[in-house]
Amino acid sequence: MDLDLTPDQEQIRKLAREFADREIAPGARERDRSETFPREILDTMAPLGLLGGPIPEEYGGMGVDDVSHALITEEVGRADSSVRTTLSVQISLVEKTILAYGTEEQKRSWLPRLCRGEVIGCFGLTEPEVGSDAARLRTTATKQGADWVIRGRKMWISNGSVSTLALVFARTDPDMGKAHRGITAFLIDREASPYGSQAIHGKLGLRSSDSSELILDDVRVPDAARLGEPGQGFAIAMAALDNGRYSVAAGAVGVAQACIDASVAYATRRRAFGKPIAGHQLVQEMIADMTVETEAARLLVWRAGALKDRKRPNTRETSIAKLYATEIAQRAADNAIQIHGGYGFSDEFPVERYWRDARVNRLYEGTTQIQKLIIGRFATGIDAIA
Ligand SMILES: Cc1cc2nc3c(=O)[nH]c(=O)nc-3n(C[C@H](O)[C@H](O)[C@H](O)COP(=O)(O)OP(=O)(O)OC[C@H]3O[C@@H](n4cnc5c(N)ncnc54)[C@H](O)[C@@H]3O)c2cc1C
Incomplete structure (x- = not known):
């Protein structure tokens, strides 16, 4: 088992990370306040290929593997869950479903325009x-x-x-x-x-x-x-959700990572009782918990991605990743607010947005309860929602 990323995957991650830090994160608070759809960001992402990561080049995409797709999605989710949601729908629910089930004419008609951002799905x-x-x-x-x-x-x-x-x-x-x-x-x-x-x-x-x-x-x-x-149609919808849940899970890992980054930055600067709050053991405990859970969630996402890349069944593993990553992202955001104290309760810092945005991950593309029923079905052989 090799848990190292390939040089190509590292490069994609770097590209997505730099793009997210430069183009997505800075305006996130204003877009959130004004409820502004991130059209301009999509226009900037399209020429870089980021609107069609896992779509083959012949249909206008970048043709990256599924693990790379998760790396991109995590970085976008780290910067702004609203942009990540737009992308998850565009790529994972719409483009990948057309790729899997479309006729050649449907693929040629829609995929290049979706990848260029001329069509939003x-x-x-x-x-x-x-x-x-x-x-x-x-x-x-x-x-x-x-x-x-x-x-x-x-x-x-x-x-x-x-x-x-x-x-x-x-x-x-x-x-x-x-x-x-x-x-x-x-x-x-x-x-x-x-x-x-x-x-x-x-x-x-x-x-x-x-x-x-x-x-x-x-x-x-x-x-x-x-x-x-x-x-x-129902089988198509369920297959689409396997892809959608994967990208929600990757985006949730991004939120959890953003919570760690913001908490470490704040806790090493803010002082109480004569030292940085990061020096207090109960604050370190929160950061340690966030770190353990985030890394575990990331590995679950990569496992699901590795199965997808090998074209192996992955419904169970995708549900596990989605369930766990979305639950721990919420806990990480809660801890991040705690670490920021009163300042965590205002949008002067991004952590309150992380907390609000993380909430929907436990609802859409199958609620936490639905993921548990899918995982339980694999464990018991009994389908509770048939
Ligand atoms: C911001 C946002 C964006 C969304 N985007 C999309 C989108 O692009 N496309 C789309 O199609 N949908 C979208 N959704 C819808 C989302 O997928 C649904 O809200 C979700 O699937 C839950 O359905 P529901 O809201 O009808 O809740 P319900 O199905 O009514 O569930 C209510 C509660 O009952 C629980 N429950 C239901 N059945 C069971 C059961 N058998 N056992 C135990 N508990 C159960 C649920 O877990 C939940 O807690 C979006 C939702 C939001 C909030």
Whole structure:
């Protein structure tokens, strides 16, 4: 077993780290305050290939391996979880799903434009009444002649308002008894088949990431917009979430690392009882706990990535990484606020944002409870959410 990064992986990590420090971190507080979507940052990332890391070069990406993709995602997450979320949706949920399930025409039509940032994609699975229990989604797609007509609402859709491409899951077989076997995936081109959106404001965190309701009022798409086979949609959604969860896990490791960096910087400067607070054992304990948990989470992410790179099953390992990394990122952010004392409670320091932003990682792309049920299914052989 070799836990060293290759020279290429080290180089990618360095590129992403320098980019994140220079271009993403400095404006994060202002974007958070003003709820500004990071469009300009995406425009800067695109020419560097960072909007298409794991996508093969022939489709406009960088063609990096999955471990490298996690390294990039960690660095972006260290700087700003809102930018990381935008990227996770664009790359892991939309691009990688088109790469895996698209026809050659769909791949050639969408992937280069997504990698260049000319098209922003969103992933519409959750609905106002259905989240964890995605197999019971209610949006319908009805065949009318050669077209499909899609009707319903999607809730909490990241990139929804700014998207010009929506990967949407809809019920094509009204028999709810078939639940997950009656769902089909569609790629909706907003220019050709306009859909509505309504941005959601007042979020606890992730304020510069766009979260929207998608309004699908009889949106007509050609059969060529179908991704995969009729009835294959639920399997496609679950495969997409394996990729999405991996990037959430990597981003959460980035948040935890940012908490350590901020805490060490503050604790070695701030003095109490005649010495830097870093010299007090109970403060060191918090930093030691954060360090142990962050390194453990990073190794779990790399293990999932190594399996992905070898094309081996990784649902269990990805869920373990997602569950653990997102839980420890929250603890790290809590400790970071504690170490900053009263200053940790204001946005003069970034740690309160880390804490607010970390919260959603335990909800989206499958809540902590859903990850536990997946891991429990592998352990017991009993599917509690079938
Ligand atoms: C900022 C943000 C961005 C998001 N982006 C997207 C996106 O881009 N695309 C998208 O499709 N969705 C997105 N989501 C939606 C997200 O994936 C869902 O919120 C999540 O899956 C949970 O669904 P729910 O909110 O309907 O909660 P519910 O499913 O109603 O769950 C409520 C609670 O019940 C628990 N629960 C449910 N079932 C069980 C069970 N069987 N056993 C134990 N506990 C259970 C859950 O764990 C949770 O604690 C986003 C959400 C947020 C907040």
